[in-house]
Amino acid sequence: MKTRFEKLAVLVLIGITLHSCNSDDDGSIELSAPEITNFEYGEGHHGEEDGHEHEPEEAYAYKGSDVHLEAEINAEATVSSITLSIHSHDLDVAEDEEEWDFEQVYTDASYLVINPTFHEHVDIPNTAPEGEYHVTLTVTDENGNSSEVEGHLQIMNPITTSNVSIDEAVVRGSDFHLEFMIEAVKGIHNVSVDVHAHGLDILEGEEEWHFTQVYEEGLHGETSAEFHKHIDVPSTAPVGEYHMVITIEDEDENISKIDAHIDIPE
Amino acid sequence: MKKIKKFLCFIMLLFINSCSTDDSASKDVEKPTISIAYSGGFPKGCDQLKRGETYVFRAMVTDNEALASYSLNLHHNFDHHTHDDQVGDCDLNESKSAVNPWIFMQNFSIEESSLEHEIEIELAIPDDIDTGDYHCAYSVTDASGWQGRTSIDIKIVQ
Numbered sequence: 001m002k003t004r005f006e007k008l009a010v011l012v013l014i015g016i017t018l019h020s021c022n023s024d025d026d027g028s029i030e031l032s033a034p035e036i037t038n039f040e041y042g043e044g045h046h047g048e049e050d051g052h053e054h055e056p057e058e059a060y061a062y063k064g065s066d067v068h069l070e071a072e073i074n075a076e077a078t079v080s081s082i083t084l085s086i087h088s089h090d091l092d093v094a095e096d097e098e099e100w101d102f103e104q105v106y107t108d109a110s111y112l113v114i115n116p117t118f119h120e121h122v123d124i125p126n127t128a129p130e131g132e133y134h135v136t137l138t139v140t141d142e143n144g145n146s147s148e149v150e151g152h153l154q155i156m157n158p159i160t161t162s163n164v165s166i167d168e169a170v171v172r173g174s175d176f177h178l179e180f181m182i183e184a185v186k187g188i189h190n191v192s193v194d195v196h197a198h199g200l201d202i203l204e205g206e207e208e209w210h211f212t213q214v215y216e217e218g219l220h221g222e223t224s225a226e227f228h229k230h231i232d233v234p235s236t237a238p239v240g241e242y243h244m245v246i247t248i249e250d251e252d253e254n255i256s257k258i259d260a261h262i263d264i265p266e
Numbered sequence: 267m268k269k270i271k272k273f274l275c276f277i278m279l280l281f282i283n284s285c286s287t288d289d290s291a292s293k294d295v296e297k298p299t300i301s302i303a304y305s306g307g308f309p310k311g312c313d314q315l316k317r318g319e320t321y322v323f324r325a326m327v328t329d330n331e332a333l334a335s336y337s338l339n340l341h342h343n344f345d346h347h348t349h350d351d352q353v354g355d356c357d358l359n360e361s362k363s364a365v366n367p368w369i370f371m372q373n374f375s376i377e378e379s380s381l382e383h384e385i386e387i388e389l390a391i392p393d394d395i396d397t398g399d400y401h402c403a404y405s406v407t408d409a410s411g412w413q414g415r416t417s418i419d420i421k422i423v424q
Contacts, residue, residue: 006269065363068347078411109373110337110405113413115297119349121341186363252363 033145034075041069041135042153059151062158062185064126064254069137071118071149077141078114082106084137086122086153091131100128126254130157159184159248159256166244169263173235176262178246179228187251188219191227193244195262200240209237221251239266294410298329300336302404302418306384309402312356314421318393325385325404325416332379332409338387342367343399349417356419358399368395368422379409397422 042059061067067086073079086102093099102122110116118137133153140146162181170176182188195211202208211231219225246258302310308324315321327336344362368391376383385404403417 066345068345070347108371109335110339110407110413112411113407114411115413117349117415119347121345 031076031141031143031145034073034077034079034139034141034147036137036139036147036149037072037074039069039071039137039149039151041151042067058154060154060156061124062254063124063128063130063155064158064252065186066121066123067153069118069120069122069135071137073116073118073139075114075139075141077143077145079112079116079139080107080142081140082111082116082118082137083140084118084120084122084135086133086135088129088131088133091129093129096127097129098125098127100125124155128155130155157256158186158252158254159188159250161248161256161258164258166258166260167262169265170233172233172237172239172264175230175232177228177230178244178260179226180246180258182219182222182225182227182248184223184248184250186254187221187223188225189249189251189253190214190216191219192247192249193229193231194247195231195242195244197238197240197242200238202238205236206238207234207236209234209242233264237264239264294331294408294412296330296408297412298327298333298406298408298414300325300327300404300406300414300416302326302416309418309420311418312420313418314423315391316423317391317395317397320388320390323385323387323389323402326382327376327385327404327406327414328382329406329408330381333376333381333383334379334407334409335373335375336383336385336404336406337373338370338385338389339401339403339405340368340370341401341403342369342396343401343419344396346399349401349403349415351416352419356399356421358419359421362398364396366394366396368392368400391422395422397424 042061044058044060069084083103083105088100106120111118133155134150135153136148136150138146138148160183162183164180166178167176178193182191192212192214215227215229219227242262242264244260244262246260248256301307302325304326306324307326308322309315323338327333342364343358344364344367346358346361370389398421400420400422401417402420403415405413405415407413
């Protein structure tokens with residue numbers, strides 16, 4: 001009887017001991033997933049908690065420049081990697097553009113801590129299509145838990161034109177009119193106009209006409225300007241349809257083009 | 267009965283012993299600190315550094331348990347961004363686009379897991395980089411993985 005009681009006591013006590021320590025072990029493994037706060041990127045974007053009274057603007061960045069991203073991270077189990085993705089869905093890709101899909105995994109030593117601040121500048125190629133992009137930031141910890149934050153980023157052309165008004169036809173020997181507004185955040189470098197035709201018949205008394213001119217006056221260095229010109233067409237220009245390319249270049253070598261046609265009737 | 271008492275004592279000891287190890291493993295919740303606020307600390311907020319010159323970057327780092335590593339990062343601030351724990355509120359130049367900005371980033375480990383260490387990094391500033399506003403960012407990490415950071419506004423001049 002004695003021995004049985006002893007054995008029982010030992011078993012019960014060992015059971016309690018193991019049990020109590022077992023639960024402690026569990027508790028130390030259960031570290032919560034990483035927290036990401038104050039995720040900011042681009043310009044015009046405000047965090048939700050900054051108490052601004054106005055509606056937050058949509059974040060934007062210009063192609064050909066860089067977008068700045070920042071987030072505060074708290075990962076009890078220590079960060080093992082940070083993944084940034086900037087991608088678009090179904091944006092129209094123009095002829096001289098290239099789809100831009102950015103993804104990078106950051107494992108710099110200074111990020112692999114409990115409380116890093118993510119801070120990166122990502123270059124946006126000047127061939128990236130304009131439009132809305134999705135930004136996602138994923139933080140994974142040493143235990144394999146991960147958290148994600150996401151948002152939208154508007155990628156814009158640093159040069160925009162509006163109110164474009166260009167004559168569609170011009171009688172040779174007179175002039176035609178072209179006019180538009182330019183907004184260029186980096187400042188206008190110059191505007192060039194090129195008017196040319198392909199394979200037109202050149203009759204007697206006519207001479208091939210190819211017009212090129214670079215304009216700087218009143219434009220250079222301006223961030224907002226009106227372009228208004230009258231271009232003389234010589235009376236010897238062959239009849240036909242001409243192609244016009246207007247190229248606006250800013251101080252950062254970004255380019256915006258306007259394509260137009262102008263007809264010279266008989 | 268005596269035997270049972272002995273057993274009970276023995277088991278109690280086991281119990282206390284087994285759990286005491288857990289208790290002593292208290293969690294480190296303190297971040298390491300970093301300071302340039304002493305006579306040798308360099309650079310100070312708003313300091314102007316010359317291209318082509320060599321400087322010794324100095325900061326004091328401390329921790330409550332054990333220091334593990336630190337890093338120095340210099341990058342341009344032509345876009346006027348900010349960091350937490352900014353040192354210096356200087357007059358910034360106009361925002362501009364970077365052409366050939368200087369970026370320096372290096373990690374160093376602290377071997378002896380000490381509680382205090384003075385960072386000393388000798389660095390030559392290249393003479394072909396963009397001048398203007400820069401951030402000098404120190405970070406320090408302790409053995410538990412906590413990081414302390416400080417960012418100093420500086421200017422690199424001709």
